[in-house]
Amino acid sequence: MIQEKFMRKNEISGEELSQMFFAGAASLSNHASKVDALNVFPVPDGDTGTNMNLTMTSGISELKKQSSHHAGKVSQSLAKGLLMGARGNSGVILSQLFRGFSKAVAEDESVTAEKLALALSQGVTMAYEAVMKPVEGTILTVAKDAAVGAMQAVRQTNDIVQVMKIVLDTAEQSLARTPELLPILKEVGVVDSGGQGLVYIYTGFYQALLGNMPETSPHETMTPEQFQEDRAQIHLKTEDIEFGYCTEFIVKRNMAIPFHQGSFREKMSQFGDSLLVVADDEWVKIHIHSEHPGEVLNFGQKFGELIGIKIENMRDQHAHIVSEDLDKAGNSAEELSESPILPFGIVAVGMGDGISDILKSLGANQIVEGGQSMNPSTEDLIQAAQQLQAEHIIFLPNNKNIILAAEQAGKILGTPATVIPTRSIPQGMAALLAFQLEESAETNKQLMIDAISAVKSGQVTYAVRDTKLEQLDIREGDFLGLFEGEIIVSGQAAMEVGKELLSRMIDENTEIITILYGEGITETESEEFLNELQEAYPEIEIELHRGGQPLYAFIFSVE
Helix, strand or coil: CCCHHHHCCCEEEHHHHHHHHHHHHHHHHHCHHHHHHHCCCCCCCCCHHHHHHHHHHHHHHHHCCCCCCCHHHHHHHHHHHHHHHCCHHHHHHHHHHHHHHHHHCCCCCEEEHHHHHHHHHHHHHHHHHHECCCCCCCHHHHHHHHHHHHHHHCCCCCCHHHHHHHHHHHHHHHHHHHHHHCHHHHHHCCCCHHHHHHHHHHHHHHHHHCCCCCCCCCCCCCCHHHHHHHCCHHHCCHHHCCCCEEEEEEEEECCCCCCCHHHHHHHHHHHEEEEEEEECCCEEEEEEEECCHHHHHHHHHCCEEEEEEEEEEHHHHHHHHHHHHHHHCCCCHHHHCCCCCEEEEEEEEECCHHHHHHHHHCCCCEEEECECCECCCHHHHHHHHHCCCEEEEEEECCCCCCHHHHHHHHHHCCCCEEECCCCCHHHHHHHHHHCCCCCCHHHHHHHHHHHHHCCEEEEEEECCCCEEECCEEECCCCEEEEECCEEEEEECCHHHHHHHHHHHHCCCCCCEEEEEECCCCCHHHHHHHHHHHHHHCCCCEEEEEECCCCCCCEEEEEC
């Protein structure tokens, strides 16, 4: 055991500060699933620990690139990584705590106890400013109380180890009080999940100062019994979630467009709750729970380019969690049938892990793997639909050869079903964006059909044999450009065919091009392709995503 006299430190170097950050991240990683299990506020999306852990991981990845031992530069590297990797409400708040921290020590080679306290306090100020309507009894309260404890401690001692011990003790005491500040926490019998995550981080900080670096156990597990006892989500109802889509994205600002953070936050608040707006010189990070994520993105796009878009259906997440927990608890099929029923369940067909992730982020509840050359059967579609507890099923076949199978599945299923005749992935994406949970099945059908009619779809694939098609002399292995399923371009290079295809798809009304690149295209190649298109069409917004699809080098959506 390290003796107290050897633990006294009047200041710490940038290298020691790095070790604190590493230890805090490791401590959080070791307990991420426990933090997930506590999550209950503001809505039960159940991933606070995961979001905080991924946020810290991004910060640490950036920190590892920093070779300087200057404390200010170390902190700035962490803050940059946290900002760009921030996920969820808790992750954004965490990024702001350390963004404020980094600004406080920006010019410091080393950090004293007094400066540590000041940095923690400045982080709290910045975090509160990022939240539209701060709620006490959350990570904000724990961070604030811990910072107050630090400021009081430096009046008594200049020992940074002792100050950090008081910070940790104060944070733990504040965490224990969170149920008294948030009735829902008291009702469920848990402490705030984000606050608990912060306590784990501060625990790592203190351990590092004592010379005890925690070992990382990223695959920490809990027994089903522990998980069932700890999961707070089972005490809530899916229908109580007012705003169903957790929406996150970054705006890369157009510097020619005036931007005022306060006004932006005020206008953005009309779209939902749990709003966080974090602005830097060139970037704006937004997190909001909204019922209409498309409107949120449209507003954000007025100020620049959108990147890092993530949309999650929290009602679906919650219903899945409740069903999973009931199953783990050993409930009967009859009891499971009494779990929350979703008004709609969306089954979409897609091939490629990137495309699957995109469809899920836009609201699809089940993804059936398939597409060209691998058409799922009617049974495959029925089985996917049967996994959803929904009053009405919506099928998105996303391929002309799967529409009939989907229609057959809808007739056999036994649950009311609608088939939206999407013939491509871009049409499926457009349909998902048009879907409105509060509308009827008939209204949604019309909204989604209208949406797919406004999208032009193109694909770049390759020829499997020689053929002659009108004016095209096609050789086996040539790349082919398809517009709405018709071959209109051929050539020997995928990117050249892609550029020619897009030139024929684009007209004077084109505003957005979305590109999904397939498994045969490298990230470097896709970025080069994007740069060439941006130079050719500077007036058009172009988005690039990894689709991971086989057979097709590129899939294009033109709107």
